[in-house]
Amino acid sequence: MSLFVPTYYAKSIYDIPLDFYQKENIKVIFCDLDNTLDAFYENEPTKNAIELVEKLKELNIRFIITSNNHGERVHKYASKLNVECHYSSKKPLSYKLNKFIKKNRFDKKDILMIGDQELTDVICSKFLKVRIVLTEPLVKTDLPITKVNRFFDKIIRKMIKKKLLKVEVKNEQD
Numbered sequence: 001m002s003l004f005v006p007t008y009y010a011k012s013i014y015d016i017p018l019d020f021y022q023k024e025n026i027k028v029i030f031c032d033l034d035n036t037l038d039a040f041y042e043n044e045p046t047k048n049a050i051e052l053v054e055k056l057k058e059l060n061i062r063f064i065i066t067s068n069n070h071g072e073r074v075h076k077y078a079s080k081l082n083v084e085c086h087y088s089s090k091k092p093l094s095y096k097l098n099k100f101i102k103k104n105r106f107d108k109k110d111i112l113m114i115g116d117q118e119l120t121d122v123i124c125s126k127f128l129k130v131r132i133v134l135t136e137p138l139v140k141t142d143l144p145i146t147k148v149n150r151f152f153d154k155i156i157r158k159m160i161k162k163k164l165l166k167v168e169v170k171n172e173q174d
């Protein structure tokens with residue numbers, strides 16, 4: 001079961017208070033794109049995403065989109081948001097992201113993953129041995145390829161619901 005329990009849980013990336021990143025000494029964020037940062041059908045970054053990235057830049061946090069989606073989709077979105085990206089990441093496999101970490105000489109203790117899927121994001125974080133915030137998907141619809149994963153995702157979340165609530169990160173101002 002521990003393979004599915006994330007380090008932290010939040011309703012969405014937009015519910016994570018900014019001081020959380022500072023308290024946890026996060027210097028690099030590997031953020032999933034589809035249904036984590038924006039809905040999978042958004043081709044352009046929304047206002048929420050733009051504002052969040054600006055705030056994180058002010059905190060000197062390196063924000064990198066890491067997505068299993070193809071280069072064209074990820075690259076276009078990331079360049080509009082003016083952030084780095086890693087596409088076709090093959091999560092939950094870790095070899096591509098491990099290579100990326102080595103190439104950039106990142107320290108794994110500085111990295112935080114953020115993602116909305118158990119079977120890709122959370123398991124990948126375990127293989128990589130980095131911390132992760134699991135979120136709920138931003139919208140209820142998914143890419144067809146994600147539908148099977150989502151079915152199992154829901155079952156897993158039900159099984160570990162109590163554990164998720166224990167590690168939930170909330171914005172106290174809400």
Ligand SMILES: [Mg+2]
Nearest residue numbers: 032034035116
């Ligand atoms: Mg996703």
